[in-house]
Amino acid sequence: MLVAAVWLPSICPVRAEETANPVKVAVMGLKATAGIPPEFLESLVALIPEELERLGPFKAITTADINQMLAYENLKDQLGCTDVACLAEIGGALGVAYLISGNLTLVGDTYLLQLQLMDIVQARSAGRVAREYKGGPMGLLEEVRAATRLVVREVLAANSGNLWVRVSEEGANVELDGRIVGVSPLPPFSAGAGFHALEVQMEGFVVFRKDILIEPKRETVIDVELLPSGEYLRAYEKKAGFTRKLAWGGIVAGGVAVAVGVTLYFVGSASGNNLSDDIEIYNQSQVHDPAVNTDLHNRKQTLTDLNLATVLTTAVGLGLSGVGTYLFFAGDPPNRYQVEPTIVLSGSKGAVGIGIQGGF
Known part of the structure; x- marks a missing residue:
């Protein structure tokens, strides 16, 4: 049984196509043995592009994109192919750099998940991952996410940059795309290139949120000035x-x-x-x-x-x-968070304006 689909997650805070030169990846369906419900298999397939875009530099191809590039029915007829040349031909038609396909096999109470990353330009396999899992079906969710990270690790390493988040307060939780990466003060760390959702929060302070762009092989510095609550x-x-x-x-x-x-x-x-x-x-x-x-x-x-x-x-x-x-x-200075007003005088013919600006 084969579920053929190319998915784009709807939870990504910033659209991946807005990144500079994103790595396009087509996520094909997983071949599955009997005993695995099609609806559950579709949910597992949907996790792959979701995890890809969370990593940063990747852009998943949507079904609408496929319909524009190919005759969809013709594509479905070809999805049964497994050889390198066949997959490379499909990926080339989609205009992607990589293509992910895989298999999910259930033998007894053991699941075997296999993912393959195909380099379309060089028409070769760029990575393979095989993971065994014993347990309930829900445990497969994390297995799919982990397998996705592993199968693209070499591509991700070539498209990563450093992120340095400099926070004004010590002890603040720093989150990237919904996951805690550390507590301030935090040294620079590697992150996938592309747009990410940065969030810094600390008890007693207003939550800092910002969409940031990490450029490949460069260091991105973000200064975060946390503002205290009343x-x-x-x-x-x-x-x-x-x-x-x-x-x-x-x-x-x-x-x-x-x-x-x-x-x-x-x-x-x-x-x-x-x-x-x-x-x-x-x-x-x-x-x-x-x-x-x-x-x-x-x-x-x-x-x-x-x-x-x-x-x-x-x-x-x-x-x-x-x-x-x-x-x-x-000791802490009592006036640390006091606003210092700045008087700005501006004038034009017939009118004079006085503005007061303040900042922490």
Whole structure:
């Protein structure tokens, strides 16, 4: 049994024919053994062009295209052919570079899926894939997708480019054609040439969506500036503002403490000099008054306490200043997402206009 069809998926966000020099591929039907419902086989065949266009540089040929190029009934008579020359002749008539055909065999509870990629220009096989699968029919869906990716891997490698998505926020999910490719910051990665649907999303931010074009063997750089939602912005400004206040508080308090420590140092130095002079005078005197001796000892103890207070106050001040400085530079700036208005003056004879523009 043979289901003959050439399919074009309807879910592709950007039409593949809009790409520069897309690789045209005709997807022929799968030959299937008895026991495989025709409707289910048609669903499997439809997955092949869907997966091709998701990869990027490929364009599937529609049934309408075939009707314009060939007599459809004549084509159906030829679809039973399997040799290279026959398939190359059909592909040449369709104006495609490659043609995919295959077989699906059910033996017992094991499915054998075989896909063949035909290079129409060189009239040779450009790739073959054979995959065995045991399980329910629904598992064949992923098997068909995987086999499609494998059978065109060499062609895809020759028609791929690098994509570098530079996101303003860390931890954002980066999706290409509905599949997560990584989390920001993301290094450049290889992707099929052609149009793709790029989506970047992060909790608390507006989802970024854009259709992008990746050129073969070149690097495409996309800068993504995520905009915060109103709720996230309010929470961010509250937290960042509190952190900034703590930073300034630490810096100011630390500065005051250091100033007090410096003052205590000079007071202690002066007191120490006076104490040294009085001790020298006391030692040189002929009469040693016990009261004077006690006073000198008390002054010495007071000076020791003053020196300790100087060290502690200075250390605390430096610590507070260090913490405040760290919070200032490591903390999020409160005005990070504030709009900075730009005034643009424009005028003409008889009229003057003032415009205000803003951006994050």
